[in-house]
Amino acid sequence: MSDISAALAEALRLIGGMDAQLAQIVLLSVRVSLVAVTIAALVALPLGACLAIARFPGRQALVAILNALMGLPPVVVGLLIYLLLSRAGPLGEFGLLFTPTAMILAQAVLVTPIIAALSRQVIEDAWIEYEEQLRSLNAGTVAAARTLLWDARFALMTVVLAGFGRAAAEVGAVMIVGGNIDGVTRVMTTTIALETSKGDLPLALGLGMVLVAIIIGVNLLANVVKLTAQKRHG
Amino acid sequence: MMLPLNLKALCFVVANRPIIRDMSCEITAGPKTVILGPNGAGKSVLMRLCHGLLHPTSGSVAWHGRGRQAMVFQRPVMLRRSAIGNVIYGLRLAGVSRKEAESRAAHVLEAVGLTAIAQRAARVLSGGEQQRLALARAWALEPGVLFLDEPTANLDPNATRDVESIISAIHASGTKIIMTTHSLGQARRLGDEILFLSDGRLVERAPVDTFFRRPKSSEAVAFLQGELP
Ligand SMILES: Nc1ncnc2c1ncn2[C@@H]1O[C@H](COP(=O)(O)OP(=O)(O)OP(=O)(O)O)[C@@H](O)[C@H]1O
Ligand SMILES: [Mg+2]
Numbered sequence: 001m002s003d004i005s006a007a008l009a010e011a012l013r014l015i016g017g018m019d020a021q022l023a024q025i026v027l028l029s030v031r032v033s034l035v036a037v038t039i040a041a042l043v044a045l046p047l048g049a050c051l052a053i054a055r056f057p058g059r060q061a062l063v064a065i066l067n068a069l070m071g072l073p074p075v076v077v078g079l080l081i082y083l084l085l086s087r088a089g090p091l092g093e094f095g096l097l098f099t100p101t102a103m104i105l106a107q108a109v110l111v112t113p114i115i116a117a118l119s120r121q122v123i124e125d126a127w128i129e130y131e132e133q134l135r136s137l138n139a140g141t142v143a144a145a146r147t148l149l150w151d152a153r154f155a156l157m158t159v160v161l162a163g164f165g166r167a168a169a170e171v172g173a174v175m176i177v178g179g180n181i182d183g184v185t186r187v188m189t190t191t192i193a194l195e196t197s198k199g200d201l202p203l204a205l206g207l208g209m210v211l212v213a214i215i216i217g218v219n220l221l222a223n224v225v226k227l228t229a230q231k232r233h234g
Numbered sequence: 235m236m237l238p239l240n241l242k243a244l245c246f247v248v249a250n251r252p253i254i255r256d257m258s259c260e261i262t263a264g265p266k267t268v269i270l271g272p273n274g275a276g277k278s279v280l281m282r283l284c285h286g287l288l289h290p291t292s293g294s295v296a297w298h299g300r301g302r303q304a305m306v307f308q309r310p311v312m313l314r315r316s317a318i319g320n321v322i323y324g325l326r327l328a329g330v331s332r333k334e335a336e337s338r339a340a341h342v343l344e345a346v347g348l349t350a351i352a353q354r355a356a357r358v359l360s361g362g363e364q365q366r367l368a369l370a371r372a373w374a375l376e377p378g379v380l381f382l383d384e385p386t387a388n389l390d391p392n393a394t395r396d397v398e399s400i401i402s403a404i405h406a407s408g409t410k411i412i413m414t415t416h417s418l419g420q421a422r423r424l425g426d427e428i429l430f431l432s433d434g435r436l437v438e439r440a441p442v443d444t445f446f447r448r449p450k451s452s453e454a455v456a457f458l459q460g461e462l463p
Pocket of ligand 1: 248253271272273274275276277278279280308
């Protein structure tokens with residue numbers, strides 16, 4: 001028990017003193033997940049909007065596949081990206097394995113189906129309300145998709161932040177493609193896993209607290225923005 | 235010009251339930267056409283079929299050539315942007331340049347008396363304000379034909395009078411008006427000809443005076459007797 005409280009005290013001291021190692025890990029984590037989510041959103045939001053609005057054969061199947069991909073196990077994504085990037089793989093020549101870029105790629109792949117599937121749902125709900133009005137105004141599929149992406153922006157922001165939470169909290173994929181190299185590809189989750197198994201609880205606990213604080217903070221912020229925006233815009 | 239509009243044996247069936255039954259008529263340029271009928275008679279569905287938002291189960295809706303149409307819905311949908319932004323949006327979709335759209339939007343908002351709230355978020359406007367905004371958005375497009383589905387349903391008496399004079403102004407500028415209303419007074423004031431629908435059928439068609447003075451069908455007689463003082 002006193003071990004744990006000592007570790008906790010040490011963890012708080014690391015956070016309070018802005019420990020250099022801890023700060024570096026936190027910054028890398030945030031950078032990797034932010035870039036990954038940005039890339040994922042750029043792909044997934046238009047995809048979700050098109051799936052919500054366009055009517056074509058096979059659409060239902062595509063939606064079902066997308067929903068299933070939301071549950072993609074991170075380690076499997078990690079393995080696939082590993083195979084792609086490993087020296088013998090199709091993208092091996094770029095030497096990306098065990099770099100932050102590889103981790104960004106893995107998280108982006110993991111999060112894209114989540115953002116696409118959730119935004120498809122949000123935009124399809126909006127489409128039910130808007131369809132006749134937009135068709136009456138002669139909006140084509142692309143114009144309608146752009147309009148709904150903008151009109152559902154507050155709900156979509158929550159979707160994107162859910163994606164960020166998922167990316168930042170994920171261990172398996174970044175562990176495999178990043179390699180958890182000290183000072184290069186060590187992020188919060190992989191460090192927590194490693195340090196815990198080594199018995200270095202203070203750093204693990206400190207990072208755990210920061211991770212939880214970031215995720216809670218981001219979601220709180222999203223909710224406040226969403227609520228005030230909805231009050232103003234209806 | 236896109237008129238006359240010809241309906242030929244028009245039928246619309248949903249889940250085996252006929253909603254529009256074997257309707258044939260010619261709607262010509264000129265008179266303001268008012269569609270009357272009880273709740274559920276098929277007025278809104280008929281306008282959607284004419285506007286191309288629904289496709290006939292059988293029969294046809296034939297326009298004479300192409301041209302712009304616009305519709306103001308019974309429940310207008312506002313986009314999550316400013317009031318004037320909604321008008322500009324419609325114009326931009328119609329291919330109007332941004333500068334031109336901005337000045338036209340400001341102009342129609344003034345005409346419907348919404349200048350003071352031009353910058354307010356459209357979705358938090360009152361029902362009546364939204365209805366007037368929807369009218370402005372449609373009018374700005376300068377359509378050849380304008381469908382209005384109960385355009386004054388949520389309006390107070392003053393706003394109703396304003397909207398009625400706006401509709402007359404739109405008509406005077408050369409736009410064909412096809413509208414529904416539950417206000418018989420409004421039908422008398424605005425209408426030139428009446429299409430009376432009951433249970434999905436076109437039961438009676440007559441000039442407005444004739445319809446109100448000497449309705450021919452028993453359905454129309456019953457409908458007019460139900461009028462509140
Ligand atoms: N998309 C639809 N699917 C199934 N039924 C529909 C659909 N749209 C309308 N209906 C039905 O068709 C009938 C006619 O509806 P419509 O909205 O045209 O009536 P209305 O004459 O406009 O009535 P109101 O005066 O209440 O507006 C109603 O019974 C309605 O339930
Ligand atoms: Mg109706």
